[in-house]
Amino acid sequence: MRQQKEIKLKSVTGFKNQLLSWSQQFEEIVWLDSNQCIQSHASYDAVLAVDAFTGIQTDLNNGFDKLKEYQAATKDWIFGYLSYDLKNDIEPLSSQNFDGLGFPDLCFFQPKKLFFFKESTVTIMYLNCVSDEISPDLIAIESFSGSTQTSSTNDIKIESRISKASYLEKVKDMLSHIQRGDIYEANFCQEFYATSKLDPLHTYFKLNSIALTPFATFFKNGNHFLLSSSPERYLKKEGSTITSQPIKGTARRSENTIEDDDLKSVLKSDQKERSENIMIVDLVRNDLSKIAKKGSVNVTELCEVHSFRQVHHMISTVEAEALSTLNPVDIIAATFPMGSMTGAPKISAMKIIEALEESKRGVYSGAVGYFSPEGDFDFNVVIRSILYNAYNSYVSFSVGSAITSKSIPEKEYEECLVKAKAMRSVLEN
Numbered sequence: 376m377r378q379q380k381e382i383k384l385k386s387v388t389g390f391k392n393q394l395l396s397w398s399q400q401f402e403e404i405v406w407l408d409s410n411q412c413i414q415s416h417a418s419y420d421a422v423l424a425v426d427a428f429t430g431i432q433t434d435l436n437n438g439f440d441k442l443k444e445y446q447a448a449t450k451d452w453i454f455g456y457l458s459y460d461l462k463n464d465i466e467p468l469s470s471q472n473f474d475g476l477g478f479p480d481l482c483f484f485q486p487k488k489l490f491f492f493k494e495s496t497v498t499i500m501y502l503n504c505v506s507d508e509i510s511p512d513l514i515a516i517e518s519f520s521g522s523t524q525t526s527s528t529n530d531i532k533i534e535s536r537i538s539k540a541s542y543l544e545k546v547k548d549m550l551s552h553i554q555r556g557d558i559y560e561a562n563f564c565q566e567f568y569a570t571s572k573l574d575p576l577h578t579y580f581k582l583n584s585i586a587l588t589p590f591a592t593f594f595k596n597g598n599h600f601l602l603s604s605s606p607e608r609y610l611k612k613e614g615s616t617i618t619s620q621p622i623k624g625t626a627r628r629s630e631n632t633i634e635d636d637d638l639k640s641v642l643k644s645d646q647k648e649r650s651e652n653i654m655i656v657d658l659v660r661n662d663l664s665k666i667a668k669k670g671s672v673n674v675t676e677l678c679e680v681h682s683f684r685q686v687h688h689m690i691s692t693v694e695a696e697a698l699s700t701l702n703p704v705d706i707i708a709a710t711f712p713m714g715s716m717t718g719a720p721k722i723s724a725m726k727i728i729e730a731l732e733e734s735k736r737g738v739y740s741g742a743v744g745y746f747s748p749e750g751d752f753d754f755n756v757v758i759r760s761i762l763y764n765a766y767n768s769y770v771s772f773s774v775g776s777a778i779t780s781k782s783i784p785e786k787e788y789e790e791c792l793v794k795a796k797a798m799r800s801v802l803e804n
Contacts, residue, residue: 377489378504382513384495387420392580393519394423394490395593397512399576403427403484404595405454405743407755412589416611416618416692418753421492422745424454428502430484431455432596438464438481439711443704445483446746451502454745455483456594456601456757459712459736466722473536474735475568475769476762478599488512531770531802536566536733539788545731546784552727553780560654561718561727563787564775566734567795569802571770573763575600581801582761587684590755592743601738603760604797606683607690609713609742611753612703617663617695620676621655621715622756623777624648624689627793628682639687643680647781652678652689654779658714658721659693665709667695685797703750713756716740718777738762739773761798772798 384390391408398404408421431445438461446453458480460470489500499509537545542565552558579593579602586604594601608620626642629635642648656674663672676692697706718724739762744754762771774794776787 377500377502378507378509380499380509382497382499384497387492387495390497390516391421391492393516396519396576397516398423398425401425402595402597403430403486404593405486405745406593407744408583408591409589410583410587410591412587414589416608416620417589418613419491419493423490424452424484424486424488424745426487427484428487430482432479432482434480435460435463439704439708442481442483443702446704446750447702449485451485451748452489452500452745453483453485455481456738456741456743457481457707457711457754458738458741459716461741462712462725465708465711466725468722468725468729470729470735472729472733472735474737475767476599476737476764476771477767478737478762478764479596480737482596531569531571533567533569533799533802536568542788543784546778546782546787548731549727549778550780550782553778558724558727559719560651560777560779561724562716562740562775563728563778564732564736564740564773565791566771566773567799568769568771570768572768573600573765573770575602575763575765578602578761578763578801582797585684585797585801586759588759592755592757592760594743598765600763600765601743601757601760602763603743603755603757605755605758605760606681606688607715607756607758609744609754609756610707610710612697612706612751614751615696615699617667617697617706619659619663619693619710619713620690621652621659621693621713622688622690623652623655623715624678624680625776625790625793626687628685628687639680639682642687642689643678647779648689649678650781651777651779652691654719655714655777656691656693658717658719659710662710662714663693663695666697666701666706668698671696686793703746703752707752707754711742712740713742716756716758716775734771734773736773739771740775759794759797761801770802
């Protein structure tokens with residue numbers, strides 16, 4: 376049973392900052408924040424889950440089956456992540472590339488303490504309380520200053536795992552696969568990294584203040600941290616309705632309003648970007664058809680351009696009605712990894728990606744989110760993110776772009792730099 380209390384907030388932003396500062400005492404934290412972005416599919420404006428009552432973490436070995444058992448056994452809220460490399464549990468694939476982060480491939484926990492934000496109300500749910508634990512915690516939370524100010528991060532020297540010259544050659548190799556008909560499209564990623572001590576919370580505050588995206592995440596599991604300004608939803612289940620919102624197509628923003636409108640218009644009409652998006656929409660439709668009632672898969676938004684603080688993105692929305700016989704974890708397994716981070720055909724693209732990339736993706740291009748007691752769920756796509764292992768001081772962020780027959784290697788590299796801008800500026804300044 377969960378003890379529950381609702382409170383009205385005078386300052387939502389102030390309380391959120393205080394709450395996240397207070398949460399740092401716990402070993403397990405998942406913070407999901409929409410940054411007040413308008414979303415037609417959002418259930419909450421923000422959620423905090425802390426302090427594991429039970430948990431599961433595992434490397435590759437029937438990870439989805441173990442998660443299904445854990446989710447069915449708890450029948451409660453559980454929060455965590457799915458790493459990209461769980462693909463190896465679904466298909467005959469492997470991941471042999473360098474891994475400097477050492478995160479488990481799957482990690483979920485059942486939180487003792489939950490905070491759900493909706494407009495000016497926060498609903499607090501505590502697990503197995505024998506007395507009122509919420510009131511003293513609220514006093515402690517409100518005692519934090521909530522300051523998000525921090526001094527500049529010094530002496531972080533960011534390096535590329537792949538040189539520009541090597542990147543250009545690898546894209547040419549990818550184009551050769553496309554010309555031979557092995558694939559139509561593939562998302563090719565590269566890692567940037569450093570060895571440095573990091574203040575995870577202040578780094579997250581800085582990153583989030585730059586981007587203000589609708590799927591921002593602060594994740595902590597012991598020494599492992601994810602600081603994410605993701606703009607993308609992977610998959611949501613609400614009742615029987617499944618929603619996926621892949622992003623393909625990116626353009627920079629401009630401070631000049633006229634130029635910014637032109638950049639948005641050019642992206643909207645760019646045939647190369649539209650073809651990327653439509654190919655992934657077809658892949659998502661195919662994935663959802665595996666778990667959907669016949670005839671229920673529909674594209675409700677196609678190639679619409681949405682503007683974020685640093686970039687414009689082309690987003691589509693695909694919806695379906697799930698078969699009532701399926702476990703929620705089975706729905707995720709049938710569609711994982713998300714099409715926007717793989718390519719088409721998916722298995723062939725993942726094999727080629729693995730051969731050309733030089734870093735294990737791990738949590739990057741995986742998903743963070745939650746399951747509700749009713750079996751609903753909501754997961755983002757882990758992009759625009761900084762990953763940090765505090766034990767070995769390894770800092771990492773990766774970026775990628777979709778390679779199609781119309782790709783120009785130099786322009787793909789430039790797109791990666793646009794996507795890397797926020798993470799690099801946070802770490803170097």
